Amino acid sequence: MHNCPLGTNGREGGELDLSAGEIAALCAASLLAGAVDAIGGGGGLITVPALLAAGLPPHMALATNKGQSVFGSFSALIRYAHAGLVDRAAARVAFPLALGASALGAMFAMSLRASILGPTILALLVAAALAVTFARPREASPESIGSSRRIVVVMAVGAVLIGVYDGFFGPGAGTLWIALYVGLAGLPLARATADAKVVNFASNFAAMAVFAHGGLVLWKAALPMAVSQLFGGFLGAHLAVRRGDRFIRAVVLLVAGALVLKVAHDLYFK
Secondary structure, three states: OOOOOOOOOOOOOOOOOOOHHHHHHHHHHHHHHHHHHHHHOOOHHHHHHHHHHOOOOHHHHHHHHHHHHHHHHHHHHHHHHHOOOOOHHHHHHHHHHHHHHHHHHHHHHOOOOHHHHHHHHHHHHHHHHHHHHHOOOOOOOOOOOOOHHHHHHHHHHHHHHHHHHHHHOOOOHHHHHHHHHHHHHOOOHHHHHHHHHHHHHHHHHHHHHHHHHOOOOOHHHHHHHHHHHHHHHHHHHHHHHHHOHHHHHHHHHHHHHHHHHHHHHHHHHO
């Protein structure tokens, strides 16, 4: 295993032996995380602590989280695309950018300490919560959203900046993308959530590939969790499509608030 200075707490030395009960608990966490992530982002807030609680070292918890979350983001993307909410033109630009940016972030995570990003992450999460709080989504029409060029530029910039963060750490990236698309592109929340899944899937896939190549993904946990992520992602996207912007707004604000509290606690009390 690579020597990764993200920390080495948890079960050390040799193969991790998770019990059936621990696997079941991780699957339950992954189901909930998949649904939450498909709606407002932030599913990693549930799965990363669950993996750490199961005894995985932090670097392996981050890697295994990517190994399972890629399936949830994929299923959510399929559901949103089926509902016609994905901007395919912008996706063709943002997808490869998020892919490359996340791969770089994951490579950084294998050699650098994530704790140096603590203050920056907290500031970004606060900004995300404020952006979603004060955004006023409107019907998706030429008069209510930004131009196609502006949307592509916003998605491209977000793919690179947030993609690096998502590959490096992850939790909150989906929420940040949604806030960016609402605040700068003027997209309604349902559309912003769908477009965020495009780059979220790309970043998850790239980070998973990098971590897997480094031997950091615990597949005995990631694969059963992935099945739960598939169902959770589809369920969350279905609820978002059916319930609309008001439901998404409530979930996004709840997740953003929880993320801010979680990062603040980790930063100042550990």
